Amino acid sequence: MKAYLESIVAFTEKKLEQKPSGWHRLINELASTFSDAFDENAKVVWVSSYAFPVELLWAFDVAPFDFEIACNIIPPAISGNGSSIMVTAENQGYARDICSFYRLALGAHFQEMVPKGDLFLTSSYYCNGKAKTNELIARAQWKESILFDVPNEISRSSIEYVSSQLRGIASRLETVTGNRLDVDRLRESIRWSNTARASFEQVNELMKARPSPWDGTKACFLGIAGSLFWGSQLRHELNVMLIHEMESRIQAGKAFPESHRILWFPWVPVQQTNIFTTLKEHQASVVTAESARVYWPEIDESNPFEGLALKALNDPHVGSSQRRVKAIVGLAKDYEVDGAIHFSTPACRHENGSFSLIRDALRDEGLPVLNLEADMTDERNYSADKTMTNLLSFFEILKNSSARGCH
Amino acid sequence: MNQVQSQAGTGVIGWTCGYVPEEIILAAGLQSVRIRGAVPSLKEADAYLFPNFCPYVKNLLDSGLRGEYGNMDGIIFTNSCDAMRRLKDLWDSHVKTPFSFMLEVPKNWDEGAVTYFSEQLAALQRQLEDFIGTKISGDSLEESIRIMNEQRALMVQLLERQKAKTAVIGGSELLALCLEAMSSPKEVFTKKLREIPDQSPSVNSGLNEQPRVLVVGSVIDRLDLFEKLEAAGASVVAFDTCAGLRHWSGLVQEGKNAIENLARRYLLKPPCPRMPGFARRIDQITQLVRDYSIDGVIYSIVKFCDYGLFEAPVVEAELRSQRVPFMVIENDYVFGDIGRIGVRLEAFVEMIKGDLD
Numbered sequence: 001m002k003a004y005l006e007s008i009v010a011f012t013e014k015k016l017e018q019k020p021s022g023w024h025r026l027i028n029e030l031a032s033t034f035s036d037a038f039d040e041n042a043k044v045v046w047v048s049s050y051a052f053p054v055e056l057l058w059a060f061d062v063a064p065f066d067f068e069i070a071c072n073i074i075p076p077a078i079s080g081n082g083s084s085i086m087v088t089a090e091n092q093g094y095a096r097d098i099c100s101f102y103r104l105a106l107g108a109h110f111q112e113m114v115p116k117g118d119l120f121l122t123s124s125y126y127c128n129g130k131a132k133t134n135e136l137i138a139r140a141q142w143k144e145s146i147l148f149d150v151p152n153e154i155s156r157s158s159i160e161y162v163s164s165q166l167r168g169i170a171s172r173l174e175t176v177t178g179n180r181l182d183v184d185r186l187r188e189s190i191r192w193s194n195t196a197r198a199s200f201e202q203v204n205e206l207m208k209a210r211p212s213p214w215d216g217t218k219a220c221f222l223g224i225a226g227s228l229f230w231g232s233q234l235r236h237e238l239n240v241m242l243i244h245e246m247e248s249r250i251q252a253g254k255a256f257p258e259s260h261r262i263l264w265f266p267w268v269p270v271q272q273t274n275i276f277t278t279l280k281e282h283q284a285s286v287v288t289a290e291s292a293r294v295y296w297p298e299i300d301e302s303n304p305f306e307g308l309a310l311k312a313l314n315d316p317h318v319g320s321s322q323r324r325v326k327a328i329v330g331l332a333k334d335y336e337v338d339g340a341i342h343f344s345t346p347a348c349r350h351e352n353g354s355f356s357l358i359r360d361a362l363r364d365e366g367l368p369v370l371n372l373e374a375d376m377t378d379e380r381n382y383s384a385d386k387t388m389t390n391l392l393s394f395f396e397i398l399k400n401s402s403a404r405g406c407h
Numbered sequence: 408m409n410q411v412q413s414q415a416g417t418g419v420i421g422w423t424c425g426y427v428p429e430e431i432i433l434a435a436g437l438q439s440v441r442i443r444g445a446v447p448s449l450k451e452a453d454a455y456l457f458p459n460f461c462p463y464v465k466n467l468l469d470s471g472l473r474g475e476y477g478n479m480d481g482i483i484f485t486n487s488c489d490a491m492r493r494l495k496d497l498w499d500s501h502v503k504t505p506f507s508f509m510l511e512v513p514k515n516w517d518e519g520a521v522t523y524f525s526e527q528l529a530a531l532q533r534q535l536e537d538f539i540g541t542k543i544s545g546d547s548l549e550e551s552i553r554i555m556n557e558q559r560a561l562m563v564q565l566l567e568r569q570k571a572k573t574a575v576i577g578g579s580e581l582l583a584l585c586l587e588a589m590s591s592p593k594e595v596f597t598k599k600l601r602e603i604p605d606q607s608p609s610v611n612s613g614l615n616e617q618p619r620v621l622v623v624g625s626v627i628d629r630l631d632l633f634e635k636l637e638a639a640g641a642s643v644v645a646f647d648t649c650a651g652l653r654h655w656s657g658l659v660q661e662g663k664n665a666i667e668n669l670a671r672r673y674l675l676k677p678p679c680p681r682m683p684g685f686a687r688r689i690d691q692i693t694q695l696v697r698d699y700s701i702d703g704v705i706y707s708i709v710k711f712c713d714y715g716l717f718e719a720p721v722v723e724a725e726l727r728s729q730r731v732p733f734m735v736i737e738n739d740y741v742f743g744d745i746g747r748i749g750v751r752l753e754a755f756v757e758m759i760k761g762d763l764d
Binding site for chain 1: 454455456457459460461486488489490492493494495496497499500509511513514515519520522523526527530681683684685686710711713714716717718719720721723724735
């Protein structure tokens with residue numbers, strides 16, 4: 001994996017030399033950070049960064065390794081050959097009914113592609129599979145796996161329960177790194193997180209322009225994979241690059257023409273598909289994505305553990321589906337979309353279980369919704385023909401709905 | 408089939424997971440019933456949930472949508488798993504029982520988790536008080552703890568009799584009793600338990616000559632699997648399932664701090680696959696293998712249950728290293744394909760018999 005990651009770093013550096021690009025910088029920094037986890041002196045912390053307040057990690061000298069993202073940006077996964085890795089896990093008894101993200105990570109583990117971890121952090125929210133995968137690999141490496149348990153309700157007692165766990169995790173990080181927590185450094189991390197939060201809101205604001213100056217599916221990926229950098233200066237820098245790119249596109253009138261404005265949720269495929277080219281060909285512009293939404297309040301740097309607890313507790317994938325329904329309908333209105341696409345990866349049970357409620361709420365707003373069944377990373381569950389047919393039918397519905405002036 | 412029968416004048420609260428303390432429901436003067444999927448095949452749930460979604464949860468939703476729980480006043484869900492969390496959302500939108508509560512069961516089990524769970528139980532108590540319009544007294548909570556403890560102790564006694572090679576009753580008979588216990592008025596069922604003689608009628612019926620099987624898994628609400636194993640010539644002497652040993656093990660400490668004592672007992676009881684810690688689960692299962700002189704283990708997974716899908720290979724690797732025969736059986740909750748499963752079970756039992764010979 002290290003060689004794969006280094007090849008991505010080299011490739012994106014070349015691209016960045018040719019032209020500054022927030023997107024290439026994101027991929028470059030992800031690959032570079034994950035590559036650092038192979039350094040034998042690194043204190044490696046495995047984490048699912050989209051489901052953990054990583055600001056805490058940036059207060060320590062650790063190499064965060066987000067096994068889900070790392071395994072999904074390497075060439076086999078993005079070139080439609082992820083199954084060559086997954087099959088190793090499947091041969092060990094891990095059924096294909098398990099999410100492809102986790103079969104991929106387990107396969108990479110069995111193929112000894114992943115770095116050794118010093119600490120394995122996972123969380124109870126989003127899905128069950130993430131925590132189990134993290135724990136399985138920790139067990140295989142004879143390391144401790146810590147479950148960050150975030151309840152589905154916000155109350156004084158849940159805030160205390162969650163913030164007390166974060167204090168415990170900080171203490172474990174002290175042991176792993178051999179350094180005491182520097183509270184000033186944690187506050188600095190939170191300051192950067194808040195600064196980046198504000199600049200990411202600017203990114204989201206700019207995407208409201210007609211036509212939209214950026215691809216919302218990329219914003220979706222940034223919302224998920226870019227979570228790794230909350231708490232670092234880098235995340236703000238990425239946002240600023242994107243803001244400049246979007247502003248110049250708007251000023252130069254270079255934004256891609258759009259016939260349909262689409263809301264995208266919740267995930268994006270990492271494997272090669274014909275989805276994005278088909279969208280482009282039909283001038284369907286993804287103008288916003290659920291995963292790119294800033295869902296949490298500013299973090300209180302004077303009370304960092306409670307502030308980070310609130311960030312976790314406010315995650316839309318914590319709590320009832322109604323929280324997501326409300327937020328997604330709000331996005332649809334704010335971005336004046338014509339319809340929504342639900343990208344459904346097969347084993348994402350927590351998310352697919354909410355779909356009918358979200359679909360019904362969007363339909364109540366007069367918005368057509370496409371359930372695009374594919375797979376984020378397992379090419380065996382992907383059919384280009386079926387996807388094309390689904391998308392074309394959806395565009396027809398959008399045209400008719402627009403002709404009827406439904407919204 | 409209307410599965411929920413209320414006692415005259417008593418409200419009924421259903422629950423879906425063994426981490427729900429029935430004591431609080433009983434203390435509110437309500438009947439406590441573990442609800443099971445009540446329909447043989449799905450009709451309505453498919454409109455809301457994807458095909459590759461837990462069939463147990465889908466069956467509960469379908470049963471609710473079709474009015475199968477007609478007399479039920481409310482339901483207590485837990486955050487057992489992703490599917491169950493979504494069931495609560497859909498239930499509240501489409502089934503809408505007068506009372507519904509999501510009990511947050513921590514996944515950790517340290518003191519912080521016990522404290523948080525205690526506060527969740529206190530919140531459940533308050534919500535039930537609002538629902539019935541009266542306070543739950545400390546005395547009634549203590550009394551319900553005593554009632555449940557007595558039933559648990561009797562159930563554990565019955566289940567542990569299976570350890571002995573000379574006093575074995577049929578596993579399907581035992582599972583039926585466990586399921587009945589979870590859905591019956593407590594005093595009535597406890598009386599029935601007290602009347603079960605030390606020597607069951609099935610004793611010395613030849614069961615003690617048969618290969619001894621442990622069934623591990625999550626929810627098994629029908630007898631089909633156990634009956635097939637028995638028909639194949641095995642004896643199911645223990646089951647670590649939602650209705651099995653782990654549900655009954657451990658008493659609630661009686662006396663002061665009832666809510667905290669409840670939190671402690673429920674959170675610290677033998678874990679199910681939802682809890683983190685493969686090592687704890689493996690210890691639990693291997694201990695059962697030793698205590699019950701097990702000859703083979705069946706791991707039952709309800710289709711699309713991620714916990715089972717992740718745990719089974721780990722348990723398999725451990726048991727195989729101990730030379731314990733092991734087989735995974737996936738099922739659709741109602742065991743619609745029991746005929747096909749039966750063939751595999753027969754082969755498994757034959758294999759064990761061969762090993763024993």
